[in-house]
Amino acid sequence: MNHEPGLEECELPLVDLCGLWSENEDERGSCASEICKASSEWGFFQIVNHGINLELLRKMRREQVKLFKAPFERKTASGLLDSSYRWGNQTATCPKQLSWCEAFHVPLSKISDDTCYAEFNSLRKVMQEYASAMQELAKSIARVLVANMGAQRGVWEDMCNASTCFMRLNRYPPCPVSPEPFGLVPHTDSDFLTILHQDEHVGGLQLMKDSKWVAVKPNPDALVVNIGDLFQAWSNDVYKSVEHKVMVNQEVERHSIAYFLCPSYDSFIGCYDEENSIYKRFTFGEYRSQIQQDVKAFGHKVGLPRFLIST
Numbered sequence: 678m679n680h681e682p683g684l685e686e687c688e689l690p691l692v693d694l695c696g697l698w699s700e701n702e703d704e705r706g707s708c709a710s711e712i713c714k715a716s717s718e719w720g721f722f723q724i725v726n727h728g729i730n731l732e733l734l735r736k737m738r739r740e741q742v743k744l745f746k747a748p749f750e751r752k753t754a755s756g757l758l759d760s761s762y763r764w765g766n767q768t769a770t771c772p773k774q775l776s777w778c779e780a781f782h783v784p785l786s787k788i789s790d791d792t793c794y795a796e797f798n799s800l801r802k803v804m805q806e807y808a809s810a811m812q813e814l815a816k817s818i819a820r821v822l823v824a825n826m827g828a829q830r831g832v833w834e835d836m837c838n839a840s841t842c843f844m845r846l847n848r849y850p851p852c853p854v855s856p857e858p859f860g861l862v863p864h865t866d867s868d869f870l871t872i873l874h875q876d877e878h879v880g881g882l883q884l885m886k887d888s889k890w891v892a893v894k895p896n897p898d899a900l901v902v903n904i905g906d907l908f909q910a911w912s913n914d915v916y917k918s919v920e921h922k923v924m925v926n927q928e929v930e931r932h933s934i935a936y937f938l939c940p941s942y943d944s945f946i947g948c949y950d951e952e953n954s955i956y957k958r959f960t961f962g963e964y965r966s967q968i969q970q971d972v973k974a975f976g977h978k979v980g981l982p983r984f985l986i987s988t
Contacts, residue, residue: 684883684890684891684892685889685891685892686880686891686892686893686894687886687891687892687893687894688723688893688894688896689715689719689721689722689723689893689896689901690711690714690715690718690719690721690722690723691722691723691724691725691896691899692708692711692712692715692722692723692724692725693708693724693725693726694708694724694725694726694727694728695708695726696708696711697709697712697817697821698728709821709824709825712818712821712822713821713822713825713916716822716904716908716916716917717915717916717917718917719884719886719917719919720884720903720904720916720917720918720919721884721893721901721902721903721904721919721921722901722902722903723896723899723900723901723902724818724899724900724901724902725898725899727814727900728810728813728814729810729811729814729900730810733803733806733807733810734807734874736803737803737804737807737874737934738874738932738934740797740799740800740803740804741846741848741932741934742932743797743799743800744781744797744800744846745779745846745848745932747797751795751796752779752781754795756792756793756795757781757793757794757795757797758781758783758787758793758794759783759784759787759790759793761781761782761783761784761787762779762780762781763779763780763781763782764778764779764780765777765778765779766862773859773862774862774976774977775858775859775862776859776860776861776862777849777850777852777858777859777860777925778847778848778849778850778860778861778923779847779848779850780845780846780847780848781845781846782843782844782845783843783844783845783846784840784842784843785808785812785839785840785841785842785843785844786839786840786841788804788805788808788844789805789839804844807844807934808839808844808936809839811844811872811936812839812842812936814872814900815837815842815870815872815936815938816834816837816938818870818872818902819834819837819869819870819908819938820834822870822908822912822916823949826912826915826949826950827949828949836940836941836944837869837938837939837940840941841939841940841941841942841944842936842937842938842939843868843936843937843939844934844935844936844937845934845935845937846932846934847860847861847923847932847933847934847935848930848931848932849881849923849925849926849930849931849932849933850925850930851925851926851927851928851929851930852925852926852927853927853928855927858925859922859923859924859925860881860922860923860924860925860931861922861923862922862977863885863920863921863922864920864921864922864977864978865905865906865918865919865920865921865978865980865981866903866904866905866906866918866937867905867906867907867939867964867965867968867978867980868905868906868907868937868938868939869905869907869908869911869938869939869940870902870903870904870905870908870938871902871903871905871935871936871937871938872900872901872902872935872936872938873900873901873902873903873933873934873935873936874900874901874933874934874935875893875895875901875933876895876931876932876933877895877897878895878897879895879926879929879930879931880892880893880894880895881923881924881925881926881931882901882921882922882923882933883921883922883923883924884903884919884920884921884922885919885920885921886919890922903918903919903921904916904917904918904919905918905937905938906918906964906980906981907939907940907946907961907964909981910946910948910956910981910984911946911947911948911949912948912949913948913949913950913953913954913955913956914955918980918981939961940961941961942960942961942962942965943960943961943962944960944961945958945959945960946958946959946960946961946964954986955985955986956981956984956985956986957984957985957986959984964984967979967983967984968980971983
């Protein structure tokens with residue numbers, strides 16, 4: 678346990694994806710309904726029987742831990758995982774905006790580049806296999822969400838491929854001086870959806886539910902899925918991109934891996950129902966640019982409210 682005293686601990690909706698692969702139409706429909714309901718009511722849910730080999734998840738975790746144990750100079754070495762190592766939050770303008778975290782934020786397009794791994798040879802094969810599996814799983818869930826809105830999936834699927842998505846490897850060191858610093862500051866994700874392989878035992882993830890923060894109880898058998906800003910805009914607020922954060926532990930470190938399903942920067946994000954959309958049409962590049970401007974000006978992301986159509 679590593680959350681504030683008195684903070685409610687919740688178990689996210691649990692979806693068994695066995696139904697999604699079933700030959701029985703009713704079972705497929707029931708599973709799809711659970712996914713869509715959780716995406717609308719919570720913006721977060723857990724998945725089991727997701728089809729990703731558990732040994733692959735364990736291997737990836739071992740490689741992640743080994744990577745972060747390397748000396749700082751090696752992690753920051755030019756070219757390692759596309760030179761994507763980062764520590765803390767360089768845009769922080771006050772302590773409340775500081776993230777007590779180190780991470781590699783890697784484009785999927787670079788994961789297949791053998792020159793990105795330096796001496797971490799065993800990481801290459803595992804990371805490539807892991808990224809491929811996450812890509813297929815993310816698209817399977819996204820297809821359900823798209824079909825639920827009555828939209829054709831073909832055009833949408835062309836937006837997201839291995840050249841546009843990202844993986845982020847996180848390590849949250851223990852913070853012995855105080856339990857107050859954020860591991861990650863409160864935010865929403867700027868993608869379509871995220872699949873999180875969180876720490877099996879050490880909690881820290883919290884989300885906003887019914888206008889209050891709740892702590893997510895770790896489930897070692899499940900992956901966590903959350904809706905991003907782009908699906909909220911595309912669905913006209915049917916699916917919810919929910920604010921969440923990570924709190925650090927004073928005594929033990931925590932690891933997680935996030936897969937982000939993103940479109941290309943020139944892809945237009947428009948509501949599936951253009952006539953009744955509450956958002957302006959925008960490209961992913963415009964959205965990311967606006968976020969960067971807001972973070973520079975205010976120290977935090979403003980997000981979708983920037984793109985609401987004035988009434």
